[in-house]
Amino acid sequence: MKKIACFLAQGFEEVEALQPLNLLKRAGCQTIIVGVYEKQIKSSRGVTIVADTLLQDWDKDADCFILPGGMPGGTNLEKSKELKDLIVSNFQKGKLIAAMCSAPATALASWGILKGKKLTCYPDMAKRIIEGTYVETPLCVDGNLITAQGSGDSILFGFAIIEAFLGKDVIAKVKKEICYPYLP
Numbered sequence: 001m002k003k004i005a006c007f008l009a010q011g012f013e014e015v016e017a018l019q020p021l022n023l024l025k026r027a028g029c030q031t032i033i034v035g036v037y038e039k040q041i042k043s044s045r046g047v048t049i050v051a052d053t054l055l056q057d058w059d060k061d062a063d064c065f066i067l068p069g070g071m072p073g074g075t076n077l078e079k080s081k082e083l084k085d086l087i088v089s090n091f092q093k094g095k096l097i098a099a100m101c102s103a104p105a106t107a108l109a110s111w112g113i114l115k116g117k118k119l120t121c122y123p124d125m126a127k128r129i130i131e132g133t134y135v136e137t138p139l140c141v142d143g144n145l146i147t148a149q150g151s152g153d154s155i156l157f158g159f160a161i162i163e164a165f166l167g168k169d170v171i172a173k174v175k176k177e178i179c180y181p182y183l184p
Contacts (some may be wrong), residue, residue, distance in 0.1 A: 001028060001030050002024075002028075002029045002030065002063045002064065002165045002166070003029070003030045003061065003062045003063050003064075003180060004021070004022070004024050004029050004030065004031045004032070004062060004063065004064045004066060004081075004161070005031075005032050005034050005058070005064070005065050005066065006031065006032070006033050006034065006066040006068065006141035006182075007034050007036050007055070007065070007066065007067055007068075007071050007077060007083060008033060008034070008035055008036065008041045008049060008051060008068070008073070009035075009036040009037060009041065009069050009076035009077050009080070010037070010038075010041055010042055010072065010073065011042070011043070011044045011071055011072035011073040011075075011089050012041065012043050012044065012068050012069070012070040012073035012076075012177070013043065013044055013068055013069050013073060013075055013151050014043040014045060014047045014049070014070075014071065014106075014153050015099055015151040015154050016069055016100050016101055016148075016150075016154050016157070017033070017043075017049070017066070017068040019155060019157075019158060020028075020051075020066060020068075020153035020154055020157050020158035020161060021033070021066075021158075022158070023155065023158035023159065023161075023162060023174055023178075024158060024161060024162060026174045026178070027162045027170050027171075027173075027174050028035065028166070028170070029162075029166075030059055030123075030163070032052045032053065032058070032062070033049065033050055033051045033052045033053075034052070034053055034054070034058050034127070035051030035053070035054050035055065036054075036055050036076070036077060036080050036082075036083055036149050037054075037055075037076070037080070038051075038054070039051045039053075039054060041174065043070065043073075044070040044071060044072075044073060044114065048074070050137055055080070055083060055086075056082065060086060061174075062090075062095070063095065063096065064066055064095065064096040064097075064098060064161055064164075064165070064167065065086070065087055065090055065095065065096070065097050065098070066098045066099070066161075067087070067097070067098070067099040067100075067102075067103035067104075067107055067108070068099075068101065068103060069099070069100050069101020069102035069103045069106075069122060069150070069151075070098060070101060070102065070123075070157055072103055073102065073104070074101065074102030074103045074106035074107060075104075075106050076083050077103060077106065077107045077179030078106040078110050078111075080105040082112050083107075084107070085114070085127075087107070087108075087111060087113070088111055088112070088113055090124035090162075091113045091145075092113075093145065094123065094144050095144060096144050096161070097144060097145055097146070097165055098145075098146040098147070098157065098160070098161050099145075099147055100121075100148035100149070100150065100153065100154070100157055101122045101145060101148070101149065101150045101151065102119065102121065102122050102125055103121075104119050104120070104121040104129070104132075104147045105121040105122065105125035105126065105128040105129055106125070106128070108147075109128050109129055109130065109131070109132070111147075114131045114132030114145075115131040115132065115141070116131075116132070117131075117132045117133070117145050118132065118133045118135050118140055118142040119132045119133070119134065119140050119142065119145060119147040120134065120135050120136065120137050120138070120139065120147045120148060120149050121134065121147060121149065122142040122149060123136065124148065132151045137149075138153040138156055139153055139156045139157060139160055141160055141164075146160045146164065148160075153172075157179065159171050159174075159175075162174065167175075
């Protein structure tokens with residue numbers, strides 16, 4: 001069973017965190033919500049989520065690390081040295097890093113792991129991408145990096161993570177389960 005960790009900080013975009021986690025659970029993955037600074041985290045739209053654990057208490061073991069965007073969620077993720085060290089180390093080990101909206105342009109861009117990578121992010125934040133190559137597309141997969149533009153791409157983002165681990169047959173099963181009408 002694949003273990004997926006999603007990191008939340010104050011001001012995260014709730015759809016970008018919860019929709020992919022919902023799809024990953026349906027696909028049979030183990031998911032954990034990690035509060036970077038506290039367990040009760042308020043989203044950018046005022047929805048409070050209670051994390052399963054705190055970053056400082058977590059065992060730091062996962063197959064995939066998700067960084068949802070939102071503002072100021074992305075910049076709050078970026079400020080955590082402990083999260084930076086964890087993501088950079090696991091990225092270098094070849095583990096899957098998945099980030100969307102503001103997170104690629106804030107956290108990932110400032111942590112120096114985008115060199116030589118293609119990625120996407122919230123279009124208004126693309127100017128912050130210096131080392132990587134910004135592509136204007138809803139979803140971008142480049143090796144062990146999956147990025148998406150924004151909350152409207154949350155389902156595609158979740159499916160890309162599922163495909164990376166479990167393949168298209170599992171995506172088809174999840175699509176049927178959620179009555180997702182779009183092909184392929």
